[in-house]
Amino acid sequence: MDPKINEINGYLVSIFNDVLMIEERTLQTSQFKDVSIKEMHTIDAIGMYQEHTTSEVAKKLGITVGTLTVSVNNLVRKGYVNRVRSEKDRRVVKLALTKKGRLLYRLHDKFHRDMVRETLTEMSEEEAEVLMKGLLNLHSFLERTKEQLPE
Amino acid sequence: MDPKINEINGYLVSIFNDVLMIEERTLQTSQFKDVSIKEMHTIDAIGMYQEHTTSEVAKKLGITVGTLTVSVNNLVRKGYVNRVRSEKDRRVVKLALTKKGRLLYRLHDKFHRDMVRETLTEMSEEEAEVLMKGLLNLHSFLERTKEQLPE
DNA sequence: GTCAAATAGTTTGATAATCAAACGATATCG
DNA sequence: CGATATCGTTTGATTATCAAACTATTTGAC
Numbered sequence: 001m002d003p004k005i006n007e008i009n010g011y012l013v014s015i016f017n018d019v020l021m022i023e024e025r026t027l028q029t030s031q032f033k034d035v036s037i038k039e040m041h042t043i044d045a046i047g048m049y050q051e052h053t054t055s056e057v058a059k060k061l062g063i064t065v066g067t068l069t070v071s072v073n074n075l076v077r078k079g080y081v082n083r084v085r086s087e088k089d090r091r092v093v094k095l096a097l098t099k100k101g102r103l104l105y106r107l108h109d110k111f112h113r114d115m116v117r118e119t120l121t122e123m124s125e126e127e128a129e130v131l132m133k134g135l136l137n138l139h140s141f142l143e144r145t146k147e148q149l150p151e
Numbered sequence: 152m153d154p155k156i157n158e159i160n161g162y163l164v165s166i167f168n169d170v171l172m173i174e175e176r177t178l179q180t181s182q183f184k185d186v187s188i189k190e191m192h193t194i195d196a197i198g199m200y201q202e203h204t205t206s207e208v209a210k211k212l213g214i215t216v217g218t219l220t221v222s223v224n225n226l227v228r229k230g231y232v233n234r235v236r237s238e239k240d241r242r243v244v245k246l247a248l249t250k251k252g253r254l255l256y257r258l259h260d261k262f263h264r265d266m267v268r269e270t271l272t273e274m275s276e277e278e279a280e281v282l283m284k285g286l287l288n289l290h291s292f293l294e295r296t297k298e299q300l301p302e
Numbered sequence: 303g304t305c306a307a308a309t310a311g312t313t314t315g316a317t318a319a320t321c322a323a324a325c326g327a328t329a330t331c332g
Numbered sequence: 333c334g335a336t337a338t339c340g341t342t343t344g345a346t347t348a349t350c351a352a353a354c355t356a357t358t359t360g361a362c
Contacts, residue, residue: 004279009267011286016167018293021213036320038348054311062172067349069312074347091310091357115296116160119289127281128155134282135162138270142169145266189319205340218320220341225318242328242339306361313354318347325342332335 019115026111032104034078040108042071043080043097048105051084051094080104170266177262183255185229191259193222194231194248199256202235202245231255 024037035043045060046052052060058068072095075081080101086092097105120128175188186194196211197203203211209219223246226232231252237243248256271279 004283005264005267005271008271008279008283008286009263011283011290012267013263015286015290015293016170017213018290018297019167022293022296036347055309062168063348064350065311066313066351071348073312089310089358093311112160112164113156115289115292116156116163118292119285120156120159121288123285123288127284128159130278130281131285132155132159132162133278134270134274134285135159135166137272137274138266139162139166139169141266141269142166142173145173146169187318206338214319215321216340217322217342222319224341240329240339244340304362306359308357308359310357311355314352316350318349320347321345323343325340327339327341329338330336332333 023108023111030107032107035080035104039071039075039080040104042068042075043101043105044108046081046095046097046101048097048102051096053086054093054095057095075101174259174262181258183258186231186255190222190226190231191255193219193226194252194256195259197232197246197248197252199248199253202247204237205244205246208246226252 020037023040027033027035027037027040042057042061045057054065054068054072058065061068072081072083076083080098082096082098084094084096086094119131123131171188174191178184178186178188178191193208193212196208205216205219205223209216212219223232223234227234230249233247233249235245235247237245270282274282
């Protein structure tokens with residue numbers, strides 16, 4: 001059993017590092033050189049489809065609201081994000097992507113989808129099911145672990 | 152096909168974020184509060200078993216040698232890493248873990264192994280095989296992508 | 303209705319992570 | 333020997349991050 005654990009663990013670590021590195025390089029050699037990988041993930045968390053408040057996005061990213069405010073300042077300056085004060089509650093700020101932000105969002109999303117699509121080539125339906133089940137297991141374990149975490 | 156792609160993609164993103172967050176929190180509530188997650192990965196890249204040069208470790212981590220030098224300065228100060236000038240070639244620096252560094256390495260390794268072990272519970276041998284194959288596919292795709300990357 | 307407390311977000315000061323480029327020390331090769 | 337290459341360090345600038353102080357607004361208790 002142990003060799004299998006090591007092998008899977010090795011793949012996960014390697015996949016993790018590769019994805020980050022490829023995303024970073026892809027960005028730096030695209031028309032979006034002025035966006036870091038962290039900023040890319042912020043854009044991803046803001047999302048295309050609904051407006052999200054600063055607090056919601058910060059929680060999703062697992063960073064403090066202060067950190068997000070600073071990052072959003074830069075993304076607004078660079079033209080990727082719009083800030084809109086809520087009319088209902090003037091304390092609340094809603095974040096939304098600009099046209100340029102949405103273009104970048106789709107590009108990044110495509111990278112992810114291509115990555116997965118490529119992985120599934122040469123796998124049968126059933127094998128894909130099992131892969132999904134494995135990932136689901138891992139995901140459940142991590143969610144449980146997160147809950148048990150101190151504070 | 153597309154819903155499956157979205158689902159798998161979602162799991163992967165979520166898994167990556169969770170692993171990082173859990174590692175970070177686990178460190179901060181352990182006896183190793185003075186080590187950041189980035190430093191943890193540097194310790195991991197230095198490894199237990201052989202001596203590695205600064206250039207080798209930087210390449211493995213995908214960061215510049217300058218960045219690693221700064222990080223190693225801190226890890227030496229905190230007592231996790233030793234720097235040894237090579238006798239053969241006085242330009243070369245070999246990095247190695249101290250006793251405290253090796254203890255932390257094993258703790259981190261255990262977290263990863265437990266994570267994978269937990270994922271494999273309730274999976275049959277064959278299912279584990281298929282999961283591994285899926286991860287191997289993904290890994291191969293990423294390695295190929297990395298090679299095709301500009302510069 | 304007013305005022306205290308809670309909430310949402312911003313600002314600030316400090317520290318870590320990062321890169322590119324300049325630099326210093328050493329090795330190699332013609 | 334001397335030019336060039338290599339290895340690592342240092343430096344200056346930028347980004348990422350947090351905690352804590354702060355501002356503006358809402359809510360809730362009386």
